[in-house]
Amino acid sequence: MAAPFLGILMLQTRFPRLPGDIGHPHTFAFPVRRRVVAGASPQRVVREQAAGLLQPFVDAARQLVDEGAAALATSCGFLAMFQPQLQAALPVPVWTSSLLKLAELPPGSAGVVTVDAQALGTAHLRAVGADVATPVAGLPPGCRLQRTLVDDLPMLDEADAQAEVVQAALRLLQQAGPLQHIVLECTNMPPYAAAVHAATGATVHDITTVLTERWSALSLTE
Secondary structure (H helix, E strand, O other): OOOOEEEEEEOOOOOOOOOOOOOOOOOOOOOEEEEEOOOOOHHHHHHOOOOOOHHHHHHHHHHHHHHOEEEEEEOOHHHHHHHHHHHHHOOOOEEOOHHHHHHHOOOOOEEEEEOOOOOOOHHHHHHOOOOOOOOEEEOOOOOHHHHHHHOOOOOOOHHHHHHHHHHHHHHHHHHHOOOOEEEEOOOOOHHHHHHHHHHHOOEEEOHHHHHHHHHHHHHHOO
């Protein structure tokens, strides 16, 4: 039998994916298999709250389970909103978002950096068991990285993107005060995690760290 793998439900995108991005082929040190969910554009998932997309995600997830997926993840932190429904519909662990990490951290110790603070609401936090009062800071509205990711543009300036993510993290600390932990909501932000840590001193969690932790724990019990 084939080795178990993590199935990743991918948005339908064309923007560049750097090493560390959930969609880059060399990001994970364990087996993964990706499946694009047709019609799941960043705009539709982030700004339209994935309206009408639950069943397509369930269908794609069931295909991956049938192929041998031992657990499932998604390529957008905003799909945290579907965490309860996807887990209820599927027979394997489902890890929709790095926001799941918030429920594991000491109360008041963490904040979130997101691609779009206006679109990330209490429904996303509540769906993953996080405190709805968790401080959140986003990329500047209309900045280049936000446009690349949400509007799905085919160009990415890595240095500029890193600077915008770091600035969002520093803005989070200005708003919330000192924090021990920063969770990067966006699955395209892990390439900038080291820079965020260097600038803030906080422990940085992202989709790659969360999935690696949970996959390792799952593998130990099998």
